[in-house]
Amino acid sequence: MIRMVQRTEPQGFDMRVSAFTALGAALTMMLGSAAQAALINFTFVALDGAPIYTGTSLDESSALNLDGSTLLVSEVSRGDASGLTPKFDTVSLNPVIIDYGSGAGPGTLPGSGVTVSWTGGGDVFTETLTNVELIDRGTSNQIIVRMSGMVNDSLGAFVDAPIFLLLDATQFGGPGTSNSVTFTNTTTLSGIPELSTWAMMALGFGALGYTAARRRKTHRAVLSA
Numbered sequence: 001m002i003r004m005v006q007r008t009e010p011q012g013f014d015m016r017v018s019a020f021t022a023l024g025a026a027l028t029m030m031l032g033s034a035a036q037a038a039l040i041n042f043t044f045v046a047l048d049g050a051p052i053y054t055g056t057s058l059d060e061s062s063a064l065n066l067d068g069s070t071l072l073v074s075e076v077s078r079g080d081a082s083g084l085t086p087k088f089d090t091v092s093l094n095p096v097i098i099d100y101g102s103g104a105g106p107g108t109l110p111g112s113g114v115t116v117s118w119t120g121g122g123d124v125f126t127e128t129l130t131n132v133e134l135i136d137r138g139t140s141n142q143i144i145v146r147m148s149g150m151v152n153d154s155l156g157a158f159v160d161a162p163i164f165l166l167l168d169a170t171q172f173g174g175p176g177t178s179n180s181v182t183f184t185n186t187t188t189l190s191g192i193p194e195l196s197t198w199a200m201m202a203l204g205f206g207a208l209g210y211t212a213a214r215r216r217k218t219h220r221a222v223l224s225a
Contacts, residue, residue, distance in 0.1 A: 037189045038081035038157045040125075044073045044091055046181035051169065058171045058179065059137045062102040066093060066181070074182075081157060082185075083120020091118040098167065100132050100145045107132040113149060116165065116185070127151035127163050127185075141171040151187060163187045 049068025053061035071091045073084045084091075094115045101107050113130035129149035136144035144167065151163040166184040171177055 039079055039189055040082050040151065040158070040161075040163065040185060040187040041077035041080045042073055042082050042084055042086075043075040043182060043184045044071050045183070046070070046179075047072050051179045051181050053143075053169070053179070057175055058141050058169055059139060059143050061143060063097055063099040064167070064169060064181070065097045067096040069096075069181070071183070082118065082125060083123055084118060085120075089118065089120065091116055098145075100135060100147070100167075103135065104137065105132040105135045105146070109147065114147070114165075122155075123157070124154040125151060125158070126153075127165075129163075129165055133164070141174055142169065144168050158187070161187050 046066055046069040048070050049066070051069060052065040052067075054063045055061040071093055073086050073089045073091065076082065076084055076086050092115075094117070098114055099110050109130055109132060113128050115126060115128050117124070117126045119125070127149055128151075129147040131148045132145060133148050134144075134146040147165045147167070149163055149165075150160045151158050152160060164186050166186075167181070168184070169179055169181045171179050
């Protein structure tokens with residue numbers, strides 16, 4: 001004889017399942033939001049108004065004067081949230097002279113640093129660069145400078161987010177010839193969850209697994225002889 005027994009759960013179990021399900025769903029949504037965190041990653045170049053450098057050659061220079069240059073956005077990487085359009089939008093630089101010093105870095109930019117600002121997608125961005133992370137003088141007639149600072153925007157997507165600006169200036173024909181100057185602007189991810197948030201996310205995933213397991217047990221018929 002085969003007897004079918006239906007298992008029942010203790011009183012209040014459904015309420016606990018509902019609570020865990022709601023918590024799990026909310027935290028899963030939070031994780032999805034974190035995965036879509038904003039970043040800034042675009043390149044701009046100095047056009048017109050030949051940049052002037054200090055010293056006898058570019059690799060020995062301590063400052064670059066971009067007065068008269070138009071800083072045109074040349075490339076925007078995937079996922080970029082700057083709101084800029086390549087080959088159409090420009091950015092502003094203040095002051096127009098970037099004084100990175102004569103050393104190899106790290107160091108501090110003079111005064112209040114260098115400000116890069118732009119408007120994109122109805123949002124106003126301002127980044128303030130205050131530190132020199134690295135100066136590469138290893139190639140004749142070329143200098144690479146990596147600067148760091150913070151970026152903020154008017155919509156609040158970036159609040160004191162770390163940002164890096166890489167300056168790459170090259171004078172292919174040597175002193176007295178034209179310069180090619182490129183800047184690459186990059187942030188780390190904005191909106192990365194804090195440790196407490198990660199803990200809550202882990203709890204959410206655990207709740208989802210617990211709920212699924214209990215539901216399977218609730219609806220399973222146990223066959224016994």
